[in-house]
Amino acid sequence: MSAQADEGSPFSLLPEEGRQHFRLLELPPDLLELIVSEPSTSLHFKSGPKSSKAGLNSDAVICTPNKTYNIRQVNTSNSVYICQPTSHNDDDDDENPQPGLQAIAQSSWTLELSSTASPSAVPYLKAALPTYSSTGTYQSNELRASKQQIFDDTPLSQAECEAAWKDLACFEVESDPKGCFLPTASAKVQVWRAILESATAAGVDFGGNQLSLKQVEMVIDRSDEDWPDELGRAMLASVCDHEGMIDQGRGVRAVGLDLLAVEGTRGMHVSELLKKWKDALPEKWRAAAKVEALPRSEYTLSDDRKTITLAGVGSGVAAAAAESKSTLGAKRKWHERFRESKKTAK
């Protein structure tokens, strides 16, 4: 084949100063499908607050309304040019501009996307929100960020943030003080007990089917409450399913975990937990109060399953680390004790 250096379309490069800035982003099949078939779906680049806390990701992510993708930057040593058509004029032929291709940008890296393993916004909300305690004390909140501002600062999708907000019974107060708060476990237990007492007194049947949040809200007596309405509502919402119906499973789990968080950070007797747990539940829910009803990652059992302890920071990984850490300490102490006795033996 003879060299046809004159054949083909002119190819040129814009000098670096004139180049545009593009990023190349790989699209996994589900995201591609979403963009092409539902272009009005909102997509956002998000990143979390800079933090060295375990479980908090400060890298950038891309979020659809309900899914989060981690972003990984992959470099290449190749020259990747982004080109567009252009009309070239041969030096002496202004009459017939030839269509050509021009490189207007160069990218030496591509962004790859991967799905997050088991995304939860819980650690981010716990790190970001000031607490409200059972004594009615609001932790100081200089930032006064709104719920949406807090979500914007969390590297997870809106749906994932909402789910964690609901699970934690977070609430937002308009004034005095203004802002978003995370109730402590004690506060939640206190509020729940009051709601239960009031609802039961009003004849609400928790064992019946299809009991809605609204139905309960309507009958409970608020006059003795020391806490904001928003917290009461958030507490009820935390035991509801996504349709606003009271869910026994969620309720049993939430009350058990909160009781464990209040009294079990250094371990408590399982029998003690079960007793308090049943006391804090509607009669028809009590049979479901069992250790097995709690998420496995939230607790550790010891002493022949007679003692239960709240997992470190509420995550299984931290619990395992805490466990091994305490064992190490025990070993060291044993050696020290042995050394001591050896000395005195002389």
Add this chain to the structure above:
Amino acid sequence: MPAIQLCPPAASRTSSGPNPLPQLLQTPSGLAIVEIQGTINSTLSAPQLGPDACIPLGKLSFPLYDASAPAQDTAWQKLVYLYVGRHQRLTGEVKRLAKPLAVVRKRETNVGSAHEGEGAEVMEIAEIIYYKVLFAHRPEPVGGGVEG
């Protein structure tokens, strides 16, 4: 940190001029990707730049491409030439991307519209690219204008 919106490709996007690429590589915005193993070094200084203030590289050609042939004929994709200057030629091929690439840029916002707050940054997908032209071989010398 504020969330930065990423807008989908504008349905109304068009290319700025006639597209010299084969149909398969053409996109609504005209954007395309050409990848070269190695780097292009230009020894041209500013006064030597072409009339559009660009660096002319050479010619891109698809010698086996026939626009009138049926789409199932894909043999042409295996041979692409990039003539660099008058004395070198790179040989490459058209490759389908395993994962399509979104070409993302910052959207130009009107300075006047402060509706979304000062400088709310918005990114947009300028195009989704499904194929690229890849030159993975070293350049070979070609005779300059002697044959043909």
